[in-house]
Amino acid sequence: xxxxxxxxxxxxxxxxxxxxxxxxxxxxxxxxxxxxxxxxxxxxxxxxxxxxxxxxxxxxxxxxxxxxxxxxxxxxxxxxxxxxxxxxxxxxxxxxxxxxxxxxxxxxxxxxxxxxxxxxxxxxxxxxxxxxxxxxxxxxxxxxxxxxxxxxxxxxxxxxxxxxxxxxxxxxxxxxxxxxxxxxxxxxxxxxxxxxxxxxxxxxxxxxxxxxxxxxxxxxxxxxxxxxxxxxxxxxxxxxxxxxx
Amino acid sequence: xxxxxxxxxxxxxxxxxxxxxxxxxxxxxxxxxxxxxxxxxxxxxxxxxxxxxxxxxxxxxxxxxxxxxxxxxxxxxxxxxxxxxxxxxxxxxxxxxxxxxxxxxxxxxxxxxxxxxxxxxxxxxxxxxxxxxxxxxxxxxxxxxxxxxxxxxxxxxxxxxxxxxxxxxxxxxxxxxxxxxxxxxxxxxxxxxxxxxxxxxxxxxxxxxxxxxxxxxxxxxxxxxxxxxxxxxxxxxxxxxxxxxxxxxxxxxxxxxxxxxxxxxxxxxxxxxxxxxxxxxxxxxxxxxxxxxxxxxxxxxxxxxxxxxxxxxxxxxxxxxxxxxxxxxxxxxxxxxxxxxxxxxxxxxxxxxxxxxxxxxxxxxxxxxx
Ligand SMILES: Nc1ncnc2c1ncn2[C@@H]1O[C@H](COP(=O)(O)OP(=O)(O)OP(=O)(O)O)[C@@H](O)[C@H]1O
Ligand SMILES: [Mg+2]
Numbered sequence: 343x344x345x346x347x348x349x350x351x352x353x354x355x356x357x358x359x360x361x362x363x364x365x366x367x368x369x370x371x372x373x374x375x376x377x378x379x380x381x382x383x384x385x386x387x388x389x390x391x392x393x394x395x396x397x398x399x400x401x402x403x404x405x406x407x408x409x410x411x412x413x414x415x416x417x418x419x420x421x422x423x424x425x426x427x428x429x430x431x432x433x434x435x436x437x438x439x440x441x442x443x444x445x446x447x448x449x450x451x452x453x454x455x456x457x458x459x460x461x462x463x464x465x466x467x468x469x470x471x472x473x474x475x476x477x478x479x480x481x482x483x484x485x486x487x488x489x490x491x492x493x494x495x496x497x498x499x500x501x502x503x504x505x506x507x508x509x510x511x512x513x514x515x516x517x518x519x520x521x522x523x524x525x526x527x528x529x530x531x532x533x534x535x536x537x538x539x540x541x542x543x544x545x546x547x548x549x550x551x552x553x554x555x556x557x558x559x560x561x562x563x564x565x566x567x568x569x570x571x572x573x574x575x576x577x578x579x580x581x582x583x584x585x586x587x
Numbered sequence: 588x589x590x591x592x593x594x595x596x597x598x599x600x601x602x603x604x605x606x607x608x609x610x611x612x613x614x615x616x617x618x619x620x621x622x623x624x625x626x627x628x629x630x631x632x633x634x635x636x637x638x639x640x641x642x643x644x645x646x647x648x649x650x651x652x653x654x655x656x657x658x659x660x661x662x663x664x665x666x667x668x669x670x671x672x673x674x675x676x677x678x679x680x681x682x683x684x685x686x687x688x689x690x691x692x693x694x695x696x697x698x699x700x701x702x703x704x705x706x707x708x709x710x711x712x713x714x715x716x717x718x719x720x721x722x723x724x725x726x727x728x729x730x731x732x733x734x735x736x737x738x739x740x741x742x743x744x745x746x747x748x749x750x751x752x753x754x755x756x757x758x759x760x761x762x763x764x765x766x767x768x769x770x771x772x773x774x775x776x777x778x779x780x781x782x783x784x785x786x787x788x789x790x791x792x793x794x795x796x797x798x799x800x801x802x803x804x805x806x807x808x809x810x811x812x813x814x815x816x817x818x819x820x821x822x823x824x825x826x827x828x829x830x831x832x833x834x835x836x837x838x839x840x841x842x843x844x845x846x847x848x849x850x851x852x853x854x855x856x857x858x859x860x861x862x863x864x865x866x867x868x869x870x871x872x873x874x875x876x877x878x879x880x881x882x883x884x885x886x887x888x889x890x891x892x893x894x895x896x897x898x899x900x901x902x903x904x905x906x907x908x909x910x911x912x913x914x915x916x917x918x919x920x921x922x923x924x925x926x927x928x929x930x931x932x933x934x935x936x937x938x939x940x941x942x943x944x945x946x947x948x949x950x951x952x953x954x955x956x957x
Contacts, residue, residue, distance in 0.1 A: 486674030489639055490688050490737070491663035504678050 372549060376557075379550035387539070391558050394535030397453070397525050398562070401460040402518055409465050409517075410510065413472025414498065423473060430466035438463070438524050442531045456525065456533025463524055464517035471513025475506030511574040515567055522563040526555065536562075588615040588777040589636065589745065594645035596631050596801075605631045607801040609645070613794070618771060618778045620788040622824070623798035629781040630671055632798070633747045636779065637666045649745070664692060667738035667746035671753065671781070673730050675722040681707075681733055682718040688741045706736045709770060728755040731763065742774075749781045764790060785824055789813070789835055797821050810836050830953040834916040839933050842952060843912065843942045851876040851940050854883060854900030861891060861899050870930045870945055875903040882909065882932055882940045909934050912941050916952060919944050 380387060416423040433441075441459050449455040479502060487497045503510075529537025536558045543551030594609040606628040613619040621629045634640040636647060638659045647654040654662055675684050682703055689699040707714040710732040722730055735751055752763045764787065771778070782788055788795050789809045796806045797820075805817035813829045813836070816822035825832065849864060851874040864873045865888055875883045884903035894902040909932045910919045922931045923946060933941040 480672075480674070482670055482672035482674040483676060485639060486668070486670045486672075487676070487687070489634075489637055489663060489668040489670060491660050491665075491691055492687070493660055496691070501676060505676075 372553065376550040376553045380554050380557075383554075387536075387554055387558060390534070390536045390539055390555075391562065394522075394525055394537075394558070395562060397456060397460070397528065397533060397535050398518065398522050398566070401457050401464070401521055401525070402514070404457065405461045405464045405517060405521070406468055406514055408461065409468030409513075410472050412465070413469045413510075414476065414503075416469070417473050417476040417502075427466070427470060427473070430469050433462050434466045438527045439530070442528060446531055451532040453533050455531045456528035456535075459528060459531075460521050460524060464521050467513040467516040467520070468510065469513075471509050471516075472506065475509030475513075476502050478509075479505050508574065511570065515570045518566050518570060519563050522559060522566060526559050588617075588650060589613040589619075589779065590646075590648040590651075591632070591636075592646040592648070594632065594635060594647065595643050596628070596635060596640060597643045604643070604801050606635070609798075609801075609803050611796055611803060611806060613777055613779060615777050616775045617793040618780055618791055619794045619796060620780045620782060620792035621796050621798060622782055622785060622788040623804075625783060627798040628801040629783075629798060630749055631801075633749055633779060633781060636747060637663050637668055664688060664741070665743050665745065667741075667743040667748075667776075669734050669738045669746070669748040669751045671749040673734045673754070675730055675733055675737075677722050680719050680721060681712070681725070682714075684722065684733060685737045685740050687737060688743075692741060694741075702740050702742075703736075706740045709739075710736045711766060712736065728759040728763065731755060735767075739774075739776075744776060746776050746778045748778060750783075751780070752787070753782075760787075767791065785826065786832070786835075789825075789832055797824060831917070831920075833953065834920060834949065837916045837952060838912070839910055839914050839916060839919055839944060840912040840941075842916065842944065842948055843933060846942065846944065846948050848943055849873075851880075851882075852886075852899050853878070854898060856899040857897070858891070858894070861886060865891060869947065870943070872930065873899075874932055874940060874943060875899050876940045880939045882906070882934055882938060885932070906932055910944075911936060916944075916949055920946075920949055 412426060416426050436444075438459075441463065442455065445455045445459045449458055483505070484497060484501065487501050488494075492500070525533070525535055526537035526540055529535055529541055536555045539555035539558070540552050543549065543553075543555060589612070591609050591611040594606060594611075595604055596606040597604045609628075609632060611619070621632060623629060631640060635642045636649075636654070638654065642655070649657075649662070676687075685703045685706065686699050689702060694702075703718075704714045707717065712729060712732050717725070717729070717733075722733065725733065731751060731754060735748070738746055738748070751767075752760045755763065768791065780791055782791075789812075792809055794806060795809050795812050797804045797812070797817075799820055805812060805821050807815075807817075810833065812821065813825055813833050816825055816829075822829075848869075849867065852861065852864060854875060854877055856875075861873065865871060865886070872885050872887050874885055877883055883900070884905045886899060886903050890902055890904055896902055907926050908922050910922050912933050912935050919931050919933075923929065929946040930943050932943050935941055
């Protein structure tokens with residue numbers, strides 16, 4: 343028994359060492375090349391990053407406006423809600439390449455196509471979170487507001503949205519991170535951004551280009567998530583006092 | 588002030604009405620307490636009055652006006668509402684919570700501030716301490732006070748209070764009840780008050796409406812309810828100790844007028860007079876007061892035997908407790924039991940002697956209505 347275990351252990355170790363050494367050998371070359379590439383083309387990379395960021399920010403603003411509005415509307419019309427959420431769900435599971443391909447005949451090649459496709463993609467998280475965030479508020483709070491004579495409009499802006507905001511913001515963060523990734527693919531239809539780097543890297547077989555693009559996308563995604571998270575936390579003064587009552 | 592006619596509510600998908608053909612009238616300045624077991628339709632009735640629920644049938648009149656024809660927002664702004672679940676807004680400070688209705692009415696800022704401060708003091712919350720706190724930083728009892736303050740801040744003529752003292756321990760509850768009665772004496776609002784605690788109902792109400800399975804069983808003054816329950820359901824609800832509960836309802840001053848007891852003795856009364864008065868007394872005790880009619884003490888038969896001086900002022904015994912004339916008979920009974928005597932001296936707030944009440948007097952009151 344002991345022998346058997348020992349053998350298995352040795353085998354494992356050998357395999358592990360092997361993989362490690364292969365990876366190290368390969369990596370060293372790639373890393374060096376990538377660093378070299380990045381330092382040579384930093385202007386281009388920065389420009390593409392800004393383009394990428396612009397695409398994401400613009401799309402995010404449009405998508406959040408539309409999604410929050412839809413989310414609020416369906417929170418009042420329960421019968422609509424399941425249908426609308428279903429449609430958003432379908433939109434999200436369409437493969438990104440297919441979605442972009444659908445957009446080209448409608449909007450041609452370029453930035454607009456990318457924006458439209460990205461907006462459609464990112465509807466679900468925000469619509470769903472707005473809807474559930476409002477729906478799952480303590481009904482007693484809404485009823486108290488109503489019973490005191492607040493109009494539906496005031497209840498929405500003074501009670502429902504502020505209370506559902508953390509949930510809505512979680513949806514926005516999901517959408518943003520998702521969008522940053524998909525925006526890279528949107529370069530395929532000429533929307534620009536870091537995707538260009540990745541795609542030309544692939545077509546030329548130039549690995550450092552691909553990796554530089556991927557790193558750029560990751561940096562944007564992490565920074566965005568962080569900013570949105572802490573922005574929301576700082577923005578909500580009462581952050582720690584929401585529960586209770 | 589509030590009149591409900593044939594008020595009925597059938598919830599969608601329910602066969603049995605939650606409230607059925609309810610007729611009820613609440614006079615201006617009265618506290619009407621809705622009481623009944625859980626699920627009997629108290630909250631539903633209340634929410635129809637401020638139109639959170641639309642009635643399936645029947646009419647609601649407020650000051651003679653058809654409430655169902657009124658703009659619900661206007662209607663609600665003039666009806667203070669304390670929701671059963673308290674429902675404070677967790678993202679707003681206590682100040683902002685209480686200022687809700689004044690802000691809806693767009694009062695000037697100064698006026699809002701003044702009113703909020705006033706009403707917070709009124710319900711016993713120090714504005715300086717609590718104003719900027721969030722609801723989560725308050726105890727259950729404090730939250731209920733905020734709920735009540737929020738409902739009454741704009742001085743609405745009508746208040747709907749759904750178990751406003753539900754979520755607190757009995758001692759805090761009694762304190763809140765007393766504060767409520769004290770406030771109500773001053774503001775004199777028309778109030779519909781829900782509870783399922785019959786003792787609370789008796790204590791707080793001008794009239795009690797007993798509900799059962801959506802129907803009104805009896806609407807009467809607490810005293811009539813205790814002396815003449817409409818049926819077995821009501822008499823079970825008010826319980827076995829009806830007579831003792833009745834003692835909650837009567838103030839000492841009310842029966843003091845009826846009992847005709849000889850006046851107290853002055854301190855300089857001589858022995859013969861004391862002896863004569865002791866013989867006449869039904870409690871074999873006489874009360875001694877000073878020149879200003881302030882209570883000094885009592886003299887019993889034994890005190891006279893062992894007397895240590897010539898006049899009454901030399902040998903009276905001090906009394907360990909008294910009641911004031913605005914206490915209830917129940918308070919008087921408690922004091923008698925505590926001091927272990929069959930009587931208690933009644934004084935007014937300046938400690939002037941008003942008279943004496945005996946266990947026999949209480950028995951007479953209880954006997955009268957059974
Ligand atoms: N929004 C609603 N939808 C459907 N049914 C309801 C609704 N609100 C109340 N009911 C039903 O109506 C009946 C009366 O409820 P209501 O809340 O008025 O009782 P209550 O007397 O206030 O009870 P409690 O003392 O427990 O608060 C209950 O059977 C309840 O289930
Ligand atoms: Mg209720």
